[in-house]
Amino acid sequence: MTQATLVYDGKEFPLEVIEGTEGERAIDVQKLRAQTGLVTFDPAYGNTGSCKSAITFIDGEKGILRYRGYPIDEVATRARFTEVCWMLIYGRRPELQELKDFREKLTRHTLIHEDMKKFYEGYPAGAHPMAIMAAMFSALQTFYPDDGDVDQNIVRVLAKSKTLAAFAYKKSIGQPFIYPKNDLSWPANFLRMMFAVPAEEYEVPREVEDALNLLLILHADHEQNCSTSTMRMVGSSEANLFASISAAICALWGPRHGGANEQVINMLEQIQASGSNCQKFIDEVKDGKSGIKLMGFGHRVYKNFDPRSRVLKDAADRILGKLGINDPMLELAKKIEETALSDEYFVKRKLYPNVDFYSGIIYRAMGIPSSMFTVMFVLGRLPGWIAQWKEQRDEEGGYRIHRPRQIYVGETLRPFEDLNTKNL
Numbered sequence: 474m475t476q477a478t479l480v481y482d483g484k485e486f487p488l489e490v491i492e493g494t495e496g497e498r499a500i501d502v503q504k505l506r507a508q509t510g511l512v513t514f515d516p517a518y519g520n521t522g523s524c525k526s527a528i529t530f531i532d533g534e535k536g537i538l539r540y541r542g543y544p545i546d547e548v549a550t551r552a553r554f555t556e557v558c559w560m561l562i563y564g565r566r567p568e569l570q571e572l573k574d575f576r577e578k579l580t581r582h583t584l585i586h587e588d589m590k591k592f593y594e595g596y597p598a599g600a601h602p603m604a605i606m607a608a609m610f611s612a613l614q615t616f617y618p619d620d621g622d623v624d625q626n627i628v629r630v631l632a633k634s635k636t637l638a639a640f641a642y643k644k645s646i647g648q649p650f651i652y653p654k655n656d657l658s659w660p661a662n663f664l665r666m667m668f669a670v671p672a673e674e675y676e677v678p679r680e681v682e683d684a685l686n687l688l689l690i691l692h693a694d695h696e697q698n699c700s701t702s703t704m705r706m707v708g709s710s711e712a713n714l715f716a717s718i719s720a721a722i723c724a725l726w727g728p729r730h731g732g733a734n735e736q737v738i739n740m741l742e743q744i745q746a747s748g749s750n751c752q753k754f755i756d757e758v759k760d761g762k763s764g765i766k767l768m769g770f771g772h773r774v775y776k777n778f779d780p781r782s783r784v785l786k787d788a789a790d791r792i793l794g795k796l797g798i799n800d801p802m803l804e805l806a807k808k809i810e811e812t813a814l815s816d817e818y819f820v821k822r823k824l825y826p827n828v829d830f831y832s833g834i835i836y837r838a839m840g841i842p843s844s845m846f847t848v849m850f851v852l853g854r855l856p857g858w859i860a861q862w863k864e865q866r867d868e869e870g871g872y873r874i875h876r877p878r879q880i881y882v883g884e885t886l887r888p889f890e891d892l893n894t895k896n897l
Contacts, residue, residue, distance in 0.1 A: 512878040529694045536777035554689045558856040582632035583653040586616045593644045602641040602848045607722040609637045614715035626714050638848050639666030660685040680795040691781045694857025700725040706875040708862045731850040734833035735843045737769040741802050751812045759818050769830030776823040785831035798838050
């Protein structure tokens with residue numbers, strides 16, 4: 474057993490070193506407080522391993538992302554979303570019959586209870602779809618009380634999520650809801666509910682269906698990010714699957730997490746409106762005085778190219794070409810990337826494009842409005858959240874409720890003096 478030694482107050486304390494299958498090492502400090510009276514101090518948990526997980530591997534220095542050991546570029550270009558859902562959640566690739574049965578279950582459970590439509594009626598027209606999604610997932614648990622059948626609830630979540638999302642969009646634009654169609658794939662079914670209107674035929678373009686399949690897979694899991702950690706933390710209290718997902722959706726909503734691709738589009742629109750002068754914009758970012766930021770660049774984990782962004786950059790040209798769309802914003806994005814990556818300022822700081830930089834452009838080409846971008850992230854990330862929640866739940870020997878420590882920096886003991894409150 475490999476050990477590290479902490480020397481404190483003249484005493485030595487041995488600490489076990491844990492090694493993962495990819496060579497990652499961590500100092501086990503679970504007994505640190507009991508042995509020394511100390512806790513670790515790590516704001517934002519940037520150097521803290523909160524769990525052991527066999528779902529996703531990331532090497533930020535080398536730009537590596539793998540799902541269950543499979544490289545992300547191979548998974549994204551060769552698999553369908555429903556297969557990736559199964560693989561992430563159950564730890565292996567499904568047999569053909571297992572996948573067929575799984576897809577059939579997802580089809581049978583796509584409808585939501587008719588009473589849930591009344592909730593949509595109560596939201597104002599301008600309600601953000603993410604607010605609706607968080608509330609509707611929380612409401613699902615009232616229709617499906619936790620009966621201990623985890624696999625059934627997993628199917629319900631994956632099947633009904635696209636209906637909840639499409640209905641949220643229809644509510645936002647004042648159009649009637651479109652019900653799911655059982656002979657369509659998961660992505661095509663969602664797109665039809667989004668864009669079809671009553672009494673008119675609508676056929677989902679294959680190019681758009683494939684583009685959505687790609688985006689969903691690329692967003693499916695990403696280790697212990699903010700929303701995934703939220704999913705695990707809430708789940709550690711034995712909260713059910715629906716409640717845990719509702720909390721994760723709220724965490725994802727922030728512009729520094731799932732809302733970043735919407736911010737990229739806003740940035741590109743502003744640059745376009747000001748004359749598309751990329752060099753001027755880059756100079757303003759470097760200056761720092763104007764508060765302007767280069768959205769879609771840099772990542773908390775990756776100190777190299779985000780491997781998902783490489784896949785999306787190649788896909789953007791292909792998808793827009795197949796759709797016959799000539800979007801100046803794509804050319805603007807490429808020019809910004811080229812300008813930034815030839816600038817020592819960004820190279821030195823290891824600021825490279827991340828998944829958000831090109832995903833918004835593709836969503837935009839598909840006709841999905843920016844207000845729905847983060848909802849699309851939710852749909853893609855659901856299998857990862859479920860896999861993480863289930864993995865924690867299935868831990869050998871059980872799991873502990875999450876309870877971080879703190880370093881108190883407030884007032885020390887002081888008396889609570891009486892106030893003259895007779896006239897209050």
